[in-house]
Amino acid sequence: MIYTDNKGFFRLSTENTEYQMKADKYGVLEHVWYGKKVGEDMSYLLNYTDVGFSGNPYDAENERTYSLNTLPLEYACEGAGDYRISAVSVVHRNGSKVLDLRYKGYSISKGKYSIKGLPAVYADETEAETLEITLCDTATETEVILRYGVIEKYDIITRNTVIRNNNGTPIKIEKASSLCIDIPQGNWEWINFYGRHALERIPERKPVFNEIQESSSKRGTSSHQQNPSVIICSPDCDETKGECIGAFFVYSGSFKTQVQLDELEQVRLTMGLNPELFEWTLESGEEFETPEAVMTYSSNGFSKMSYNFHKIIREHICRGKYELSERPVLINNWEATYFSFDEEKILNIAEQASELGVDMLVLDDGWFGKRDDDNSGLGDWF
DSSP states (O other): OEEEOSSSEEEEEOSSEEEEEEEOTTSOEEEEEEEEOOOSOOGGGOOOOOOTTOOOOGGGTTOTTOOTTTSOBSSOOSSSSOOSOOSEEEEOTTSOOOOOEEEEEEEEEESOOOOTTSOOOOOOTTTEEEEEEEEEESSSSEEEEEEEEEEGGGTEEEEEEEEEEOSSSOEEEEEEEEEEEEEOSSOOEEEEEEEETTEEEEEEEEEOOSSEEEEEEOSSSOTTTBOSEEEEEOTTOOSSSBOEEEEEEEOSSOEEEEEEEOTTSOEEEEEEEOOTTOOEEEOTTOEEEOOEEEEEEESBHHHHHHHHHHHHHHHHTOOSTTSSSOOOOEEESHHHHTTOOOHHHHHHHHHHHHHTTOOEEEOOTTOSTTOSSTTSOTTOOO
């Protein structure tokens, strides 16, 4: 469920978790809480500190405890006084990269938002709600819409961002993250999943320390080498106990996940398209939509987090007639024949597999051109 006091405070509540944010007196959208369900405004935990060499916004005047560089922000911008990793970066026609986003408004609707041309979690009006928060740049008409899908039953919150150019001239997008979250309290470690071909998704767990750490791919694919998922966890977290926040990116292309511990021991996590080799010209009146990031929180270790992800993927990402039914069993000829096969061999495998109740046969590498080994044939067929 999504709650608001109509004054800029938002509470996203699932069966066991809660996500809070608020637009403060200057219109900056601050992140307040993501964790156990609490049912009260947790912004009293935010600590506004006068930190040297942390500049203050012009409209804060002499309020030295108020700095964008130390606040837990909901969506971090480039060039406006926050020197930590950013979630979004654009270039205006005059070359300026400053984007100072302030709260403009919101809408709440039944059901889960969809993304044009991209896979995403789907849910109907009885299963989910969508919150859209519109932020607007103070110097231009550039808007950023933060979209949150709340699937209460599964303890799932989804994130996606829309950048809208309301200016009369084009802008260039250089970075557009789907997820940005600041964690103002706690002691945390993080887990990413590296690997290689035939040895994918090896968990690597390490402390979050005072610099930028990342897991990324710029191969044009999410890759065997890095997986577009991450876990932030307490040091005592294991399969059955401890706190953890999991996130995965519903996208098979280049991605970047970054984690940073700042000078006040706050953790920032961003996830989205890899900004390397990426640039998008957004014409006047156009919108740019990012892929989706899916989040869950568990106070009962990794097992509960995994369960939430398994459920949402099986029941609300997978589609088609096999969505909730037993899938066909298949046999692959690769280990049986490698490149060396003919019609007789394949039919023999299919006949024996059929007698065992196998439903399908996959004809693997070597079926096209002069593809008799790894040194020929790839890409020269029509």
